[in-house]
Amino acid sequence: MNAxxxxxxxxxxxxxxxxxxxxxxxxxxYLPEYRALKEKHTFVEMVxxxxxxxxxxxxxxxxxxxxxxxxxxxxxxxxxxxxQAYHFKDAGGIAMDYVLExxxxxxxxxxxxxxxxxAYVPAAxxxxxxxxxxxxxxxxxxxxxxxxxxxxxxGGSPGQGGKIKSLYQNDRKSFELLMDKITRVCGDxxxxxxxxGVDALQIFDSWGGLCDEDMLEEATLKWMRRxxxxxxxxxxxxxxxxxxxxxxxxxxxxxxxxxxxxxxxxLAAVLASLPTRMSVQGNLDPVYLTGEPGPAVEATxxxxxxxxxxxxxxxxxxxxxxxxxxxxxxxxxxxxVAGGG
Numbered sequence: 508m509n510a511x512x513x514x515x516x517x518x519x520x521x522x523x524x525x526x527x528x529x530x531x532x533x534x535x536x537y538l539p540e541y542r543a544l545k546e547k548h549t550f551v552e553m554v555x556x557x558x559x560x561x562x563x564x565x566x567x568x569x570x571x572x573x574x575x576x577x578x579x580x581x582x583x584x585x586x587x588x589x590x591q592a593y594h595f596k597d598a599g600g601i602a603m604d605y606v607l608e609x610x611x612x613x614x615x616x617x618x619x620x621x622x623x624x625x626a627y628v629p630a631a632x633x634x635x636x637x638x639x640x641x642x643x644x645x646x647x648x649x650x651x652x653x654x655x656x657x658x659x660x661x662g663g664s665p666g667q668g669g670k671i672k673s674l675y676q677n678d679r680k681s682f683e684l685l686m687d688k689i690t691r692v693c694g695d696x697x698x699x700x701x702x703x704g705v706d707a708l709q710i711f712d713s714w715g716g717l718c719d720e721d722m723l724e725e726a727t728l729k730w731m732r733r734x735x736x737x738x739x740x741x742x743x744x745x746x747x748x749x750x751x752x753x754x755x756x757x758x759x760x761x762x763x764x765x766x767x768x769x770x771x772x773x774l775a776a777v778l779a780s781l782p783t784r785m786s787v788q789g790n791l792d793p794v795y796l797t798g799e800p801g802p803a804v805e806a807t808x809x810x811x812x813x814x815x816x817x818x819x820x821x822x823x824x825x826x827x828x829x830x831x832x833x834x835x836x837x838x839x840x841x842x843x844v845a846g847g848g
Contacts, residue, residue, distance in 0.1 A: 510574035511706060514644040514821070518707055518743035518765050520784050522818035526811060527574035528844040529646070530837070531747075531767075532827035533567045534579050537796075537834060540566050550595060554580050557630035564635050568643065571838055572845045575644035575706070578632055582650030582711055585692055586659050588624040589616045593658075606662035606670075610681045618688040622695035629703035636704035644707065647700035651712035651746075652689040652734070653727035658714075659685070668717035675726055690730050694737035701741050709745040709767065710734060712758075716750025723754065728761060735762040745788055749826065752777060759785060770825025775813040778820070786819035791840070793824045796832035800839035807843045 508516075514527040535541055541563060544553065553559040563579040583593040583601065592604040607613055628647075636645055650658075653671075658664075660671045675682045697708055715727045735744050747767035748758045755766055755777045764785060768777060770792035778787045791810055795803040807822075814820035822844045828837070 509641065510643040511641055514574050515706060515743065517786055517819065517821050518745070520764070520786050520819050526814070526820045526822040526844060527644070528822040528841055529573050529575040529577060529644075530567075530824050530828050530841075531577075533573065533577065534563045535828060536830035537828060537832040537837065538566055538570070539834075550581075551593075554584065555627050557627050557634055560627070560631035561634035561638070564631065565638060568639070570834075571841045573643070573841060575646050576635055576639060577646040577648065577709070578628065578635065578700075578705075580628055580631075580648070582648070582655065582713075583658060584625055584628065585621075585649060585655055585689065585696060588621040588696075589618060589688065589692060591616065591659055596663075600664060601658075602663040603659060607660045607685070610678070610684075613681050613685045613688075616685070616688055618691050621692045622699055625696055625699065628696075629699045632700060632703035632705060645705050646707050646709060646745075647697065647703075647705040648709040648711060649693045649696055649734075651710050651715065651727060652686050652693060652730035653718070654712055654714045655689050655693070656682075656685050657717065659689075665714060665717065668714065672717065672719075672722075675722060686730050690733050693734055697734065697738050701738060705742060707743045707745060707765075708738065709747060710761075710763070712746060712748045712751070715748045715758075723757060728757060731761040731763075745821075747788075755780060765821065767823065768825065772825070773813075774810065774820070775817075778814060778817060783819075786821060787814070788821040788823045790823065790825035793826055793829050793832070796824075796828060796836050796840065798833070798836065800833075800836045803836050803840050804843045807840050811844065 513523040516523045517527050560579045564576050568576050596602050657671045718726045743764040745765040745767050746763040752768045752772040765788050768789040770790045774790055795806050
């Protein structure tokens, strides 16, 4: 069984011979070859240049026996395509070039043909697909409409999300217009990625945890459901709801085939509560990768043991890999999964 088949079988609730493995943010600053490239090019330049994005995507694939490559990009390319660019602050972190503060700014956002401005992403995907062939899977992604709206309205990382929650509560008309535009562009963008050859898609609902229980459906779930419906079952869809593992049942209503869970959650317990058509992804604490290989491998084997008989698990981290991760520890964890635990 090749890695591409293994990934697809697990994502659709089948019985792969072992859990497939890839790591969120698996390309990045923990790799010396990435740091060398970053000395010559900015992050945004690498994202926008297909040859560079493909190279960064493939760097961890050359080092480790990963079952899937996830394209090197950023969720904020969607707001940028709509007319609201992003940049990196000198002190660190991402910020939008301006903040959505007035209804007229939302009305001015471009949604028609906005995805066409993202042609550099499918170009990078095609390049990676050509290199990978049919042996290993290729993943695309986008941010959830709520998460993108949060960055756009807050102007960067949202803290407690006061501005986006205020927009939802006090100007529902503007909120709905913003979400409708984002959802339309994300749908077009995901279809472009499917046409470019991806085997699965992940939707990052990174800030869904800001939603109070009484706003969860209208603020985020229904918009992700529209995205999943839009791709029409072409490829499996993974939803990562950071801080929402206690809402797994609600997130499952999006129609995704896989729920990605953050660390600190009992993976087996959540899996047992889900419909048998669904799989889970996760959820090793990324901090393990910053230490010695031994404890990380031990934690990995313990995690694998909880889902070994289900065939409905994709091994991953509970959040993105950090720049402090040690290459030898990352390799040891991946080898432990690839060897069947």
